[in-house]
Amino acid sequence: MQLSRMRFSYFWYSSSHHLSPLKRWQVSSLLVACGTSLCSSISSSPVTGASRTSQAQFSSLTHIRRIFCRSNSLVSEEFESKMEVVKAVLRVESAALDKVALTAGGRDYTYAEVLRAAFRISSLVEKKDAINGVVANGEEKQVDAETGRKPDGPRIGIMAKPCAEFVASMWAAWLNGAVAVPLALSYPEVELIHVLTDADISVVVATEEYKEILEKVVEKSPGVKLYILPPVSSENDSVVTQSLDKLLVEVQSRASNLSGEEAALIIYTSGTTGRPKGVVHTQGGLGAQVRMLSETWEYSADDRFLHCLPLHHVHGLINSLLAPLYTGATVDLLPKFSTSGVWQRWRDSYPLGGEPADSPITAFTGVPTVYVRLLQGYEAMDAETQKASAYAAKQLRLMMCGSSALPLPVMEQWEAVTGHRLLERYGMTEFGMGLTNPVRGERRPSFVGQPFPGVEITIDDSDSDVKGVGELCLKSPSMFREYWRQPKVTKESFTEDGFFRTGDTVTIEDGYVKILGRTSVDILKVGGFKLSALEIEAVLLEHPAIAECAVLGLPDKDYGELMCAVIVPPEAKAKEAAATSEPVLTLKELHQWAKEKLAPYKLPQKLYIWESIPRNALGKVNKKELKKTLLESAT
Template identity: 35%
Template structure:
């Protein structure tokens, strides 16, 4: 019996999910999952790791569909709710999924597509009250979930994790962040990424806690839930905190004080999925009384590094290795380095199994001795890791220097007129790459000359942006990360 099935039976009538205006117990959740599993297996004994795509609304439908796929022996393939049909077609073709579960509101989008692709379409709301079926025993080393990478430099790759890998990720977080049955968290994140699926939902349900769902992002609604006083854990991406800060700053002082009192009662607030600007961390602490816990992870490895739950949460750093995770920093020749930047490599049971159907890419992702090559550059000081950026997009090689775009961004954000920014490297014959900055202004008064003067007072000339581009907003993906390859095109 898989861990979530055992736990659901153990927690029984305790509330697991709050979705819409309804509360769902663990027993109700696992019963619905078993009905879905019975419908999926039909006359088979086991789905034998067949991928099953699902596009369902956040809440009871989502979790029961995911668990149902797992109980039937299938591999869960979550599809983003805002995914265009072309992207859905790519996922179906890449995974070879022959079954698609959807919420009723998506049938008009998917019915013709599934018919033409010879894919069985199951509508979640139409799952029949079937007699219980004998469900397969699932080996924990079998495939459990395929999540797709962002695909910024190539077509997205399907990241396959096993049941053992997923539970290892959960257990590591439960130990590090002190999850308990008293936890009540709010899910505001998309559920085709590991952040929402594992950190918010799976880890909370693992210990018998409650997950509350917010179908659409709304600062007003988030703070309304905070005021109710039941929530004690909140996780989000930096862009969400940025928007919440802007909303708080627009409120009268009396309302800000009331909300700060509510937020101070939370036991934990976390930021992840993109680098947390120091300015955002500091503003949030002033407004909420909460010092955000920043961590580092990715689809292929789950969470790997985290600031401590109890201890110093160091601004601009992602912390220390999580339980069960091995971390090392290596140079371009794969030699371990100390006291200087290098690529982060990760090893442990939390690491994914393979890229689905891509044997060569899977082999190239690992060293000969089994370490996963993240492609992220970091340095280690006083036991804390600090991310300098992604090798391909955040490390700018200019005139013989290796420059961290993230460091330059932090300085640029300290200018009084800069609301947000993103730094990239642009090809240049003389320098290799030159530093360029896209800037979102709070007002329209600043100029490239003014920003250039400011930056030259703060850092050496070779690190100062040579080009500036003013935008109303930065291009981002669903998790709030700036899509730097899209940004580079805007400079041309």
């Protein structure tokens, strides 16, 4: 299959083995038309706008997948490639290990404490015969004839709110050569049973608050054992009293039995098109991901992240936790998102008229719904608190947004309040992050930026009416290995030349990618027109009577699909409408307002006013379920 497409490829470049805070990038673009390629090297425009200059010239699209690591007497390049995901614990300097890694529940936890807790959990779980511990025992696995690689380790389910015990459990799994499987805290019993059975999980480790539900689930899941995690502490046991040097040598010993190709993590998709699928990430793939993120977004040991996202998604797990820990940063873990809690934490870091805290928050990442709620919280403050909050937010060095489209009005209002133009990026469970706006340089509203270093993208417009508009396809060193035990689905998800089909329709303008929506639900076919639901939603959200909005198509015999808009009005507008018994907005009023902003064929033909729009844990609207609800209500 030949695709009419544009490729972008970004390369790692380093003149030394050390991880430089200002990496030099080589940017190369390749335009492919009708199977003929034209390659040109660009040696001047830095990706982020920082003072970076390109070096070597490349004449072909070749990924340079060199492993970067800090100078360390215990760490070899080979070792790094085998257990990159535990990079944060591989620091021989005691000062670095004594640095605070996590804050949770009002307590600080150093890197050394979390490492020791990981060994403690590893040892206790092994004693219960829950996993085979082949890595810890130094046993050499044989290569499987069918797959050509060594078999994966046992799967360990992890169920805990964001806390030190969660991180220690993941490290414990990897130190044992096992596969970590984070479990969603919102999973009902039937979903938990499905994941435990599908992943063939050996043991579930969990904090005390999930004991009751998991005891019921484990009872219905033959072969699965439950282990309740002890608190991460500094108790005087054999692990705690071991020297850090000994523990680090033990880490190196265990890593020597890994190749980097083994599964390290299985994340289950949200299951919007059926039962959730297990997405398998390898040790090497995770290593590539944390390196790309920390370098491109300039994470450092001086950073302190405020974390309020679920840990069973790549956004909360990799972007906001593993990548910061990889660089030696500190992560403040909130058990769940709280509007007042986030604003207060920022004000504590940067008090108005006072000195910043000793270790202030420097970075924050959220989903659009988080920023909407923060703005609502800001509007409810008195003038003095607003002034202090806006001042504090302005002091952070980086604020990012992703996981779903960021409405332009939200971006503009956030920038007006805090001075931050949110950095939008694009990713999926299957490869982590693939595209990003720059830390330094132009951040384009409604665009998700350019490829990360090492990432290639193409656009498959073979089924499109408009050249240059089509499905985004992507290659990345962080690409998942497979859908767990679904080889056919895995194969169908890639093009013949190895690009992953994202299922998102995009266009590219001046090298920046714009997501038009999920091909399956956000590209509407109305009367011969292909329309972007996201584009229309962005316009409708400018209306003063619309706080939230979802545009989707319902089957129609005349037009193919009939465009519908489900809206949620602002609380004040809803109360006003209820008091007068008048609708907050009519379809006629919406058309009258929108006719200067949208072509006639882009105007919704049905309007639904709801109190809320159902969303998943990351704030995404499940449009397939929304469409199902609307169709059922119409029958």
